[in-house]
Amino acid sequence: MTTFDAILPALAGILKSYEASIKPYLPLIINRNVYGCIVLIIDACHEETIHLESDDSGMRQLTAKICVQLKPHVKEPERLWMFEDNLQLLIDDPRTLKFPLEDNEMRPIPEVYVIDRLAQEATWETISDPDDDSRVSRVVFYSIKGGVGRSTALAACAWSLAASGQRVLVLDLDLESPGLSTSLLPHSRQPAYGITDWLVEDLVGNGEAVFEQMHASLSTQQRGELIVVPSHGFEPGEYVSKLGRVWMPGFTPEGHRQNWSERLQRLILALEQKHQPSIVLIDSRAGIDEVASACVTDLAARRIYLFAVDSLQTWQGYRMLFDHWRLHGVAPIIRERLQVVGALIPTWGDGAFKQATRQLRENAYSLFSGSLYDEAWPEPDPEAEAIGALSSDLFNFDLPDLSAPHTPCAIGWNQAFAAIESLHDRLQSTDPDQIKLVFGSLLTDLQVIIGDNQ
Template sequence: MTPIPARVRFDEAAPLALDIARDIAAEGFDVLLVRDVLGRFSVVVDDREASVDEGRRERWTAALAGLGAYATSRPLAFGSRLFSTAELLRSARVVSEASESAGSRTGSVRLRNNTVVGEDWAKVSTPGPEPDGTRTHRTALYGFKGGVGRTTATAVLARHLADQDKIVLVVDLDLESPGIGPLLAGGGLPASGIVDHLVESAVGNADNLELVTRTSYTPRSGFGELWVAPARGQGVDGVPYAYAEKLNRVYADTPGASFADRLADAVRACEEAVKREGDSDRRPDVVLLDSRAGIHDVAAVAISRLCDLALLFGADNAQTWTGYGDLFAAWQSSGQAREIRDKLRMVASMVPDSVHHTMDDYLDAFRSRSYDCFRATLYDEVVADEAGADPDPVSGRVSASGTDTPFSPAEEDDAAPHHPIPILFDPGLVGMDALNSPRWQDRAFVQAAYRDFLATATPLILSAPDGGGSDSGSEEGTA
C-alpha cells in the first residue's frame, strides 16, 4: 500500500482510497468505493455471502481513517445492512475496475464518483437518426481557452455549408458570453433564446417559444439556408429582458430531467423550429454548436452527448496542452477514451505564416505536442505481450498481441484526431466588423485564412454519422 502522508490532500486521496479498496477486495469481497461531492471517500463492502469478522472491520476502518479530511464520518459500510444493495452495486454510474488474481478469489473494485458539475464529461454518446429516419449532423466547436477565434470560424463554416446547399442551424451555447447570434443575424434575433427554453422547460412552459431566425445570408447556389438559435433573444417590446436572472437558473437539475437532458431538449426544439418555420419542411442538415470554453457542463454536454464531431480549437502554448491534457485524462480515467476519441479533431487556430515563423514550422510543432497529448491519454498503448492480455476495462488500452486492435495512429497520420486542421492568422481578422461588412467572408484574406479549415472540416462534418474524429477527406475548391 502507498504510504499515507501526515496530511492528505485532494490529489492524494483518490489513489490512497483506491489502494485501500483493492486491499479489501484482495481478501475476497466485492467493494464499492464512493466519493461524495466534497471529495470524501467511503467504502461499501458486499458481505452478503461471507461475513466480516471484527478484526477486519477495525483494520479497514483504521486504514480509511488515514485519509484524514477525505474520509467521511462513517467511512465503512456493509451491503448486508443497506437497502437495495444489488442495485447500488450495479449502478450505471459505477465504473468497473480490473479485479482478478491468481489463487484465492479476489473481489471486484468499483468506483462511484459523485460531483456537483462535470459528470457529463464521462457520459459519452452519439446522436442517432430521428424517428423519421432523417439524420442531422451535429458538430461542436470548442476551445479550452477563449480568444482562439472559435466563434468567427463557426460563422465562416456556417456560411460555407449553406453555400453547399445545406440547411444549417447554428446554436449559441456560449451562454455566459453570447456572440454568434448577433454575428450571423444582426439585429434580427428571435424573441427567445436557448436560456429561455431552459428556464421555461423547467416549469413546463416551453411550448411555442420563438427560438430561431433565418438569417439574411443568401447562399451562392440559392438553395441553402442559414438559421441561428441565439443564447439570448431580443425579448418582447415593452417587457424587460432579464438575461442575467435567467442565466442564474439554467444549470439546475429538475425532477426527472438533468441539465444535460434539458440542454439536449433545447437543441432539439431549435431543430424542430427550423423544420416548422422553414420553406422546405425539413430538419437542418447540419447543426453547429458554438460551445463555451473551459471545463464546463455546457461543453461537457455538447461534446460528450450532443455531437458526432467535435472540433477542438487551440494555439500551440502551455495553456492549451495542459488544459487538453487534463480533459483527456478525465475521459481516459472514466473509461470513455475509445468512445470520445472517435469524435475529436484538433484545429490549430491563428497559425502564423511569416519569414520568422512559417506555417509549416508552427504546424509541425503543434502536431508533435498534440500527438503527445493524445498518445498519453486517448490512444491505446501498444505493448508486446506474449499472453495476449485483454483490454483494461477502465482505460481501454490493449497490448499489441491482445484480442482487440489497438488504436495508435502515427504522428504523421493526417486523418488522426491529433492532426491539426489549420486556420491562418491575418491581422485583418482582428477587430473586423462583420456585422457591417457585407459578404465579408468573400474577402481574399478571409478565404486564405480559412481555406484549409473549410476544405478539411466540411467532409468530416457531412460524412460522420457515427463519430467523425478518425474519418478524413478533402474538399475540392476553396472557401
C-alpha cells in the same frame, strides 16, 4: 493530512497491502461524496461477519489505517463501512456512474469501484452516441481556453457552407459569454428570444411561447440558408437572473425528471425538425464547466473540434480532460470524434506557418499518445495470428499521419478575421474564395461530414 488528490492513490495502496483480508468481502464500492469524504460499501450479506472480526484481524487493521491515513476525508471507524443489498446489481446497472480504482501503475484493482457524487449533474463521462439514422450531424466547436479563434472560425465556416448551398443551423451555446449570434446577425435581425429564454420558460411548461421567435434566417446569394439561434433575444432582459436558472432540471408532462442537458437536447431536436438543416454547428462554452460538458459529451456530436494554441495552459487543460475520460473508461467512446484545430497560427515570417503547424502537431501528438491512443503492439509473431488481428483494431496513429485527430486543421491568423464584432458585414463583403483560403482545411472536413449523411 491527506488532500483530495491523494485520497484514491492512498486508498489503493492500503487495499493492495491488505489484499488477502479484503478479498472475501469483494466487490467493494468507494463512495466519495460532494465534500470529498469517503465511505466503503460492501454487500449486506457481510454485515454480520465484518462486525465479528477480531481486534487484531486484517480488516480491523485496514479500517484503522484508512481512518488515520485519509483523515479528514473519512469519519470515525464505525462510520467507514456501509452495507447494500444486492450490491452486484448496483454495480452492473448501466445507470451507475462508476470507474475502477487504479493502483500506482494505473492498473485496475479487480472488483473495486469508485462512485463520485458531484454537486452538479455535468460529469464529462456520460457520452451520448450519435444517432446513425439521423440525417443531420451535430458539430461542436470547443476550446479549453477562450480567445483562440473558435467563434470566428465557426461563423466563417457557417457562412461559407450556406453560400455553397447548405442549410446551416448555428446554436450559440456560449451562454455565459454570448457573442457569436450578434456577430452573424445584424442588430435589426436579432430574434425576440434565445436559448436561455427557452430553457427558463420550459421549466414551467411555457417553451412553446418563445420557440417560434428564437431563431433568425439569413439567405445567401446562392440557394443555401443560415439559421441562427442566439443565446438571448433582441432585448436580453434579466439575463443574469435567467442564466442562474437554465441549469435546473425539469419534468415532462408525464412526470419524468429531465436534467438541463436533456432539456437542451429536446430543444435541439425540435429545431432540427423545424428547419431540416444539412448540419448543426454548436459554439460551446470554453473550459471545463456544465455548458461545455453538455455540448461535448451530451449532445451526440459527430465531430468535436478542439481549438488550441500552442501553449502550456492549453495542453495541460486538455490533458486533464483526456485523463478524466481515460480514468472513467469512456475514452474509446469519444476519441474518434475529436479533431484538433489550430486557428491562430502565425503567418508572418519565412516558414512561420509551416513551423508553427509542425510544432502544434507534435505537442498534440504527445497529448493524444499519452492519454487517448492505444499502446502500439510489438511486431507480431508470424504464427500468432490472433495478435495480428487485434493490432489492426488499435486506435493509434503515427506522428505524420494526416488523417489523425492530432494533425491539426491549420488556420492561419488573418487580419480580415481578427475581430468578431463586425463579422457579419465583413463576411458579406469578403470574397468566398478568401474564406476558403483561410478556413479551407476545416471546411473540407465539414463537407465530408455533410456528405456522410446524404
